[in-house]
Amino acid sequence: AQSVTQLDSQVPVFEEAPVELRCNYSSSVSVYLFWYVQYPNQGLQLLLKYLSGSTLVKGINGFEAEFNKSQTSFHLRKPSVHISDTAEYFCAVTLNTGFQKLVFGTGTRLLVSP
Amino acid sequence: GAGVSQSPSNKVTEKGKDVELRCDPISGHTALYWYRQRLGQGLEFLIYFQGNSAPDKSGLPSDRFSAERTGESVSTLTIQRTQQEDSAVYLCASSLDRTMWETQYFGPGTRLLVL
Numbered sequence: 001a002q003s004v005t006q007l008d009s010q011v012p013v014f015e016e017a018p019v020e021l022r023c024n025y026s027s028s029v030s031v032y033l034f035w036y037v038q039y040p041n042q043g044l045q046l047l048l049k050y051l052s053g054s055t056l057v058k059g060i061n062g063f064e065a066e067f068n069k070s071q072t073s074f075h076l077r078k079p080s081v082h083i084s085d086t087a088e089y090f091c092a093v094t095l096n097t098g099f100q101k102l103v104f105g106t107g108t109r110l111l112v113s114p
Numbered sequence: 115g116a117g118v119s120q121s122p123s124n125k126v127t128e129k130g131k132d133v134e135l136r137c138d139p140i141s142g143h144t145a146l147y148w149y150r151q152r153l154g155q156g157l158e159f160l161i162y163f164q165g166n167s168a169p170d171k172s173g174l175p176s177d178r179f180s181a182e183r184t185g186e187s188v189s190t191l192t193i194q195r196t197q198q199e200d201s202a203v204y205l206c207a208s209s210l211d212r213t214m215w216e217t218q219y220f221g222p223g224t225r226l227l228v229l
Contacts, residue, residue: 004156032214043118044157044205044220051214090156099145099212101170104156
């Protein structure tokens with residue numbers, strides 16, 4: 001079975017600093033990878049996804065992620081964060097089972113302070 | 115347009131009672147998913163609907179959990195004889211179809227507390 005590990009439960013960072021949120025997955029077969037964001041008091045929203053092709057994926061709000069098959073990682077990055085990026089970020093993976101059966105990590109809370 | 119809606123937003127119940135959670139997907143979305151999020155944990159897949167059939171209900175934790183969907187519309191998740199370990203946020207998502215490149219749109223969730 002697949003699993004997703006987000007080692008950092010919380011990442012504090014100052015405004016305008018760069019940030020990387022780590023995600024590792026375990027699977028011996030091809031997977032599809034997603035990052036979702038949950039802003040306070042809102043539902044989950046898709047940030048970006050990797051299905052195939054270029055390993056560098058760009059998403060909304062200036063975020064990007066890089067798929068690294070050899071390291072089974074899909075880390076999320078942003079070169080300069082804003083206060084409004086404060087949220088919970090979830091990494092998810094699915095096999096091609098015929099539908100998106102997402103397996104989620106436990107989430108990383110990004111705290112951006114002035 | 116309208117997003118995915120869920121009701122109630124909060125539900126407090128006593129152990130042993132039955133509860134029914136409702137999900138209204140985005141109009142025209144054929145795929146619908148239920149997830150559970152326990153405190154401090156990631157989302158767990160519960161069940162997937164394509165239209166009104168459920169090809170994968172492998173995530174339902176026990177036979178106390180059941181779900182149905184009317185056509186390509188409303189879905190209800192029913193938990194019978196609730197237990198304290200059922201306390202969680204129950205999230206519903208819908209997508210245009212089941213393919214890998216379609217986005218799942220999530221509702222705000224129903225927070226269930228079993229006393």
